[in-house]
Amino acid sequence: MVAPDDPMWITVGTLIDGETILKGPAHVVFNSRQILYTGSADRLPPRRVLKEGQTACDLILENYTMLPGLTDAHTHILKGGAELDQSKRNAIIKKDFRTLVTEALARAERLIPFGVMAMRDAGDKEGVGVALNELYHAGTTKKVPYIDSPAAAIYRRGQYGRFMGLPLDEHDSYDDCVKARADSGAYRIKLIVSDIVDFNTGKVMKKPQLSAQEVAACVKAARSKGMQIFAHASGQEGIENAILGGVDTIEHGFSMSEEQLLKMRDFDIAWVPTFVPVQFYYEALRKNKAGWKQLDILKKVLDQHAQMLIKAHELGVTIIAGSDAGSRGVPHGQGLLNELVLMEKAGMNPLDVLKSATGTGSERLSFRDKIGCLKKGYKPRFILTRHLVPNGVEKLQLDKYCFFDGALFESNENDTLAGL
Ligand SMILES: [Zn+2]
Known part of the structure; x- marks a missing residue:
């Protein structure tokens, strides 16, 4: 014994x-x-x-x-990504809080056998990520991966992000908004700086939600509380505002430019490229032999993303793996394994890909536990x-x-x- x-x-x-x-x-x-x-x-x-x-x-x-054990630096544990039916996906957030937490916990409990042992949740307005963070630290009966959460993401009322965020506009100041997140149990702050890539044009069609000055004000408020801040940003204008505002990591980052990568390296801003949700959409179109024009556009988006990933890696930008699990077609656990394969296919060597999901994340993301090495x-x-x-x-x-x-x-x- x-x-x-x-x-x-x-x-x-x-x-x-x-x-x-x-x-x-x-x-x-x-x-x-x-x-x-x-x-x-x-x-x-x-x-x-x-x-x-x-x-x-x-x-x-x-x-x-x-x-x-691997870290998935971008998840939405509230939702299962394997569910493709949009009406069922929409119905999820109508369930009561207890059911949501129970279901998310059951989901998290299944991730360790995939090798996923930590996640940085990317926000939900129901507070499920925060509840799981508390259960993790309290020690649940079954083992669950490390999880921390930004609580509700911060977005501009009327813009993209309503399903995972609460508006900045509800507060009188940036400090108040960040304080409200901290009070609701956020471990870090998540900002939605831009819209998402439009799959019909391959571009972000709207102007950024937050200016560089607004991002900087949120960053200052977060730092004063010792919190990191991560930014959903795609399209060059949105990415630029996130960079100039001084966030810790840029999430997604579609349509990134080389000049922006240089700034990210110099300002020590890491990149979480999240290939899988777009790759899933692309594969689904291809399987259905539908939407040839859209297929062509998405291929260009993904190819450009892969090129920028390699460029970023060569330039010395910190790369962190995150799957956006919970997005449509991106199951938790498996989603990260798929993301790693796509990063390698883009041209990163396997050891560097593994580092992006282990030591690099633990070094950069300031987890509360000593994990990832x-x-x-x-x-x-x-x-x-x-x-x-x-x-x-x-x-x-x-x-x-x-x-x-x-x-x-x-x-x-x-x-x-x-x-x-
Ligand atoms: Zn996300």
């Missing part, structure tokens, strides 16, 4: 710690609360992290790669796979083991996505 807090010592063939890759055997020692040690198998772990008198590892997994002091949340993920991230979709604070989950690659 091993007590839950006894250290476990595993030797794996390859270790990706969230930042670097250690090929050749590596030792990992952990208990159910934290990683105690990681290092090359050239030398033994220090005795103080091992069980008394232990001289050999508990388990040798020489054909396995270990990597941190496999280093001393981090939470023991990781994936073990016998498939060579350093050669291609699509291998994350195959069978794997997922460990989360001492609990073991087997991947459910054949499981239904219904409800996710």
Whole structure:
């Protein structure tokens, strides 16, 4: 019998710690609360992290790669993305709060076997993300991924964002608006700076909702409370306002320009490109052999996005993976795995893609828990796979083991996505 807090010592063939890759055997020692040690198998772990008198590892997994649990930096846990019927999707938010929380919790509980162990929710006006954040920290009966939430996103009345936000216009000042979010349990602030890309033209058709000065005022108010601020922005004008306003991350960022990438690098603004919702729409059109003109437009949008992602990566812009799970056609869990494949297809190498969903996010997004890396002091949340993920991230979709604070989950690659 091993007590839950006894250290476990595993030797794996390859270790990706969230930042670097250690090929050749590596030792990992952990208990159910934290990683105690990681290092090359050239030398033994220090005795103080091992069980008394232990001289050999508990388990040798020489054909396995270990990597941190993945973070999805852009989700909407309130909604399941697998549901395609728009009337059913609209009906979701008419349910009472308790039902919404119960359903979202059940959804979150299914994500760990996919390898998704943390998420930054992107906002809901019902307060479901905040409720899940509270349940996570209180410790629910079942394990759920880390989640934090901005509560209701902030948008301009009459503009895009009503389904996930509450208007800025309800408040007398930017400070009041940010304070209202903080009071309702937001961990960070989400701004909706622009509309979305119009799938018929490939462009954002409306002027941005918020000027650069307004974004800057919200950023100042958020920072005064020690909160990060992330911005939904597509189209060059909207992106520009988000950049000049000084947000922490830009979400989506369709129609990004190279000059804007340079500014993002210099101002340390990260990018969460969220390919999957647009890719889903594109694939659906293609399958139905419908809308040739629209198909052509969407292909150009996606190709330009892929080109800019590679440019951003070359220039040194921080890239963080996020799926926009909960959007139509983007199931939670699977959505992130699909996003990673699209980032690799765009031309990022697999290790950099994996970093964007592990160490880079944990470094940049200021999570409340130590997650996303496999280093001393981090939470023991990781994936073990016998498939060579350093050669291609699509291998994350195959069978794997997922460990989360001492609990073991087997991947459910054949499981239904219904409800996710
Ligand atoms: Zn979103």
